[in-house]
Amino acid sequence: MASGVKPFDTIVIGAGIIGLAAACHLTRRGQRVLVLEKDFPGAGSSGRCIGGIRQQFSTEGSIRLMQESVRQFERMEEEFGFSVEYHTGGYLFLAHDRQRLEAFRSIMPLQKKLGLDVRLLSVDDILAIVPPLNAEGLFGGVYSPADGQAYPFKVLDGYCGEIRRQGSEIKMFTPVTAIVVERGKARGVRTAAGDTYEAEAVLNAAGPWAKEVAAMAEVEIPFYAEEHEALITTRLNRLFEPMIVDYRVDGCYFQQRANGQVIGCYTPNPNKPGIHTDASMEFLLEMSRRTVRLIPALAQARVIRHWGGCYEMTPDGSPIVDATAIKGFYVAIGMCGHGFMFGPAMGKFIAQIMLEGTYPYDWSEFKIGRDFSRLELMK
Numbered sequence: 449m450a451s452g453v454k455p456f457d458t459i460v461i462g463a464g465i466i467g468l469a470a471a472c473h474l475t476r477r478g479q480r481v482l483v484l485e486k487d488f489p490g491a492g493s494s495g496r497c498i499g500g501i502r503q504q505f506s507t508e509g510s511i512r513l514m515q516e517s518v519r520q521f522e523r524m525e526e527e528f529g530f531s532v533e534y535h536t537g538g539y540l541f542l543a544h545d546r547q548r549l550e551a552f553r554s555i556m557p558l559q560k561k562l563g564l565d566v567r568l569l570s571v572d573d574i575l576a577i578v579p580p581l582n583a584e585g586l587f588g589g590v591y592s593p594a595d596g597q598a599y600p601f602k603v604l605d606g607y608c609g610e611i612r613r614q615g616s617e618i619k620m621f622t623p624v625t626a627i628v629v630e631r632g633k634a635r636g637v638r639t640a641a642g643d644t645y646e647a648e649a650v651l652n653a654a655g656p657w658a659k660e661v662a663a664m665a666e667v668e669i670p671f672y673a674e675e676h677e678a679l680i681t682t683r684l685n686r687l688f689e690p691m692i693v694d695y696r697v698d699g700c701y702f703q704q705r706a707n708g709q710v711i712g713c714y715t716p717n718p719n720k721p722g723i724h725t726d727a728s729m730e731f732l733l734e735m736s737r738r739t740v741r742l743i744p745a746l747a748q749a750r751v752i753r754h755w756g757g758c759y760e761m762t763p764d765g766s767p768i769v770d771a772t773a774i775k776g777f778y779v780a781i782g783m784c785g786h787g788f789m790f791g792p793a794m795g796k797f798i799a800q801i802m803l804e805g806t807y808p809y810d811w812s813e814f815k816i817g818r819d820f821s822r823l824e825l826m827k
């Protein structure tokens with residue numbers, strides 16, 4: 449242990465939304481937590497996301513997870529003492545063919561059973577919600593007004609403040625290089641500076657780097673990172689409210705922030721595996737074409753920033769949040785492009801898994817030893 453340091457109950461590796469939310473909930477439950485971050489909070493995917501928050505998923509596990517996250521986003525302003533710009537403008541998924549519309553329809557009974565306000569829309573209904581939309585080729589869509597957005601940097605800042613206020617620590621620029629395992633039990637970690645920190649439990653919340661951190665404890669996880677890019681425009685007059693999701697092969701998703709900026713991205717096809725954060729000219733041109741095709745008025749918009757980041761992927765499109773075969777070593781990884789919205793609920797539930805050894809509900813969707821062949825339909 450680094451000299452003079454009081455032992456910690458838990459070490460969290462990674463100060464992205466997942467590590468910070470977990471550290472915050474563990475701290476609130478009386479744990480003394482040390483968060484070790486190789487760069488700074490938000491340096492990974494969490495500072496590179498576009499802030500979308502939705503409950504429209506195709507599985508009970510993810511819907512219930514998001515219902516809990518939304519309850520927490522609703523309370524954040526009060527808890528953190530400042531606004532995280534949480535705003536419910538809705539999510540609108542577009543269907544440009546009948547199969548896609550049928551896929552949306554097939555999920556609705558489950559979504560409604562779990563209490564979501566989700567609506568199947570005709571093209572006219574859609575135009576009533578997004579009047580400037582180019583509806584060429586559109587079949588219909590599905591919409592939930594309760595979905596929305598928040599500002600990632602403010603959410604991260606809120607968690608950092610809360611963790612420190614409650615007596616836990618965040619150490620920046622401290623890469624973890626080894627996990628200390630003795631007789632099948634995690635005992636702590638070693639850092640690049642040569643310090644060893646001891647704790648009863650270690651949580652891998654290393655985002656795109658999760659596979660290499662798991663390997664430090666000789667834990668294998670089915671996981672890969674892939675690159676996604678995003679852009680943001682100057683502030684514009686209000687054009688539309690919801691996040692617009694176009695599922696075509698050359699589709700994209702974008703929303704207008706509360707301050708008028710339009711922010712969005714698309715899923716590259718083919719995917720670009722690996723940890724890259726390049727910002728390509730191809731994306732800039734293609735994203736501009738795709739957004740203007742949907743909202744022609746955006747031809748006037750000016751892009752002010754464009755960046756790359758990672759999605760942390762698993763074979764079935766759902767996270768892996770669980771204990772591992774190494775006692776005291778836990779993983780909360782593979783958020784598959786939804787880690788910002790999943791974060792608050794994951795933080796609460798990982799604290800339950802680590803402290804009580806119980807799951808909040810049927811957790812089969814997120815377990816480490818599950819069958820990975822089922823696919824999340826609303827990726």
Ligand SMILES: Cc1cc2nc3c(=O)[nH]c(=O)nc-3n(C[C@H](O)[C@H](O)[C@H](O)COP(=O)(O)OP(=O)(O)OC[C@H]3O[C@@H](n4cnc5c(N)ncnc54)[C@H](O)[C@@H]3O)c2cc1C
Pocket residue numbers: 461462463464465466467484485486487488489490491492493494495496497498499500501622623624625653654655656657658661676677678713756757758759760780781782783784785786787788789790
């Ligand atoms: C362009 C883009 C748009 C997105 N849009 C959305 C969206 O609208 N809504 C949504 O919910 N999600 C979105 N996401 C996904 C979301 O950003 C991620 O799923 C989420 O941020 C993952 O959080 P995390 O805490 O697991 O990982 P990260 O934020 O990457 O945090 C992991 C941290 O671990 C640190 N770390 C790694 N290795 C070590 C080590 N050895 N020692 C110490 N520290 C280490 C890293 O530096 C990093 O800070 C988007 C992602 C991208 C790239």
